[in-house]
Amino acid sequence: MIARDIMQKTYHTLSPQQSVAEAVKAFQTASGMEKKKVFGLMVTDEKDHLVGMLSMYDILLFIHPKHIHVWGEMEDVDLSEFYEGRMERVKSVRVEDIMTPEVVTIRPDTHLMVIADIMIKKHIRRLPVVEGKEVVGIVYISDVFYHMLSKFTA
Amino acid sequence: MPIFEAKSVLKGIHVKEIMRRQVVRLRVDAPLDRCIQHMIKFKVNAVLVVDEKNLPLGIVSKTDLVSAFYAGLPLETAVENIMVGPLRFCFPDDALEASLDTMQQNRIHRLFVRGAQAQEVIGVLAFPDIVGLIYRYCRTCSRNLLKLSGRGPAEASLLQVKDVMTPGVASNRKSDSLQAVIETLTAHRVGAVLILDAGETPAGVVSKTDVILAFRRGLEITSEAGAVMTGPVLTCDAEDVLTDAIQRMIFQDVQRLFVAAGAASDMVGVLSLSDAVRFRSGSCRACTSSRLMA
Numbered sequence: 445m446i447a448r449d450i451m452q453k454t455y456h457t458l459s460p461q462q463s464v465a466e467a468v469k470a471f472q473t474a475s476g477m478e479k480k481k482v483f484g485l486m487v488t489d490e491k492d493h494l495v496g497m498l499s500m501y502d503i504l505l506f507i508h509p510k511h512i513h514v515w516g517e518m519e520d521v522d523l524s525e526f527y528e529g530r531m532e533r534v535k536s537v538r539v540e541d542i543m544t545p546e547v548v549t550i551r552p553d554t555h556l557m558v559i560a561d562i563m564i565k566k567h568i569r570r571l572p573v574v575e576g577k578e579v580v581g582i583v584y585i586s587d588v589f590y591h592m593l594s595k596f597t598a
Numbered sequence: 599m600p601i602f603e604a605k606s607v608l609k610g611i612h613v614k615e616i617m618r619r620q621v622v623r624l625r626v627d628a629p630l631d632r633c634i635q636h637m638i639k640f641k642v643n644a645v646l647v648v649d650e651k652n653l654p655l656g657i658v659s660k661t662d663l664v665s666a667f668y669a670g671l672p673l674e675t676a677v678e679n680i681m682v683g684p685l686r687f688c689f690p691d692d693a694l695e696a697s698l699d700t701m702q703q704n705r706i707h708r709l710f711v712r713g714a715q716a717q718e719v720i721g722v723l724a725f726p727d728i729v730g731l732i733y734r735y736c737r738t739c740s741r742n743l744l745k746l747s748g749r750g751p752a753e754a755s756l757l758q759v760k761d762v763m764t765p766g767v768a769s770n771r772k773s774d775s776l777q778a779v780i781e782t783l784t785a786h787r788v789g790a791v792l793i794l795d796a797g798e799t800p801a802g803v804v805s806k807t808d809v810i811l812a813f814r815r816g817l818e819i820t821s822e823a824g825a826v827m828t829g830p831v832l833t834c835d836a837e838d839v840l841t842d843a844i845q846r847m848i849f850q851d852v853q854r855l856f857v858a859a860g861a862a863s864d865m866v867g868v869l870s871l872s873d874a875v876r877f878r879s880g881s882c883r884a885c886t887s888s889r890l891m892a
Binding site for chain 2: 502505506509510511512513530533534536537540541542543545
């Protein structure tokens with residue numbers, strides 16, 4: 445069993461030049477189309493080459509104020525007003541600035557066991573499948589899990 | 599001779615209680631482009647440069663990157679070429695006050711924290727991070743609780759923005775080049791410049807972050823400040839209570855507020871997270887007075 449057999453051939457991508465607000469919209473659109481929650485998207489350039497990965501974590505890290513941890517014990521402060529206008533002020537920041545540029549990838553012929561191994565050891569939940577330089581699919585941890593499950597329960 | 603020891607909110611606190619354990623680091627051969635990306639992504643003002651064995655070699659700050667842009671270095675330049683040293687260290691069990699003194703004496707804003715193994719860096723103590731600690735202390739201070747219940751000292755005993763702000767505002771015109779803006783940043787040793795439009799009203803801000811982002815985007819140094827500035831200008835009033843201003847900076851995730859007096863377009867100073875720390879006392883006069891009595 446290799447990556448080609450379990451990978452998803454339809455996937456959504458982001459462009460490095462998109463703003464963070466546009467990326468958030470893309471997450472919503474992708475989730476709607478896939479009818480499941482999308483936690484990370486591949487970032488590809490105009491030649492369809494993979495340049496990075498943007499996960500929900502990256503966006504949260506960016507939106508979340510850096511020194512906010514001191515606020516944990518302070519329930520009497522109204523937080524809603526502080527997010528107002530935040531996206532407007534950070535509109536100069538793009539996907540390429542907050543994405544993870546070093547991406548672990550696999551080839552279409554990578555064996556399932558190797559895929560599971562990478563996911564477990566590196567705490568990765570999705571792996572782009574790359575042929576040459578071009579993205580051909582993506583393998584989610586759920587694909588690996590449910591495939592193994594079917595083997596064990598059959 | 600009697601030894602007077604200053605009394606401050608931070609007394610009795612050790613480095614390990616406030617340091618950040620996430621140290622953003624890059625290999626010596628990483629390009630400046632990647633360095634800027636890390637600063638934006640992890641919201642840090644400086645990146646630790648390490649060798650292939652992960653041993654610390656130097657540091658690259660936003661200021662160094664601004665200088666690299668000014669000097670016309672290409673984005674592919676390795677960080678090795680602009681990093682500075684020697685690094686200053688502290689230890690997890692050091693007193694926070696002593697570490698702050700080290701920073702002020704050396705005019706630096708962060709110390710790296712060394713672990714049990716020689717050369718190993720286990721954390722970073724950055725100047726602006728300490729403001730949260732002071733703030734937390736004041737929140738639980740009995741004087742503050744009295745204030746909240748409405749039975750406490752009058753507002754007059756609370757510190758105001760004007761007590762700790764840095765007076766004076768460095769500014770440039772919207773039509774000025776980035777080169778001029780960088781010169782202002784350097785001459786005034788500030789992190790951001792106020793950008794005025796033709797009518798002398800504040801239109802935006804260009805911070806060092808905006809400058810390095812422009813560098814990453816491949817903009818020319820002759821580009822207009824108006825093209826990279828961010829707005830609106832976040833302000834507070836000179837008469838505002840310090841704690842409220844700090845709260846705004848923390849929540850809105852900015853490192854400074856411009857201080858207005860009276861008319862909104864009349865800027866009299868800048869309040870940065872670092873200013874609040876330099877004061878080292880809490881946010882009301884209770885701490886200042888007890889310090890005098892010590």
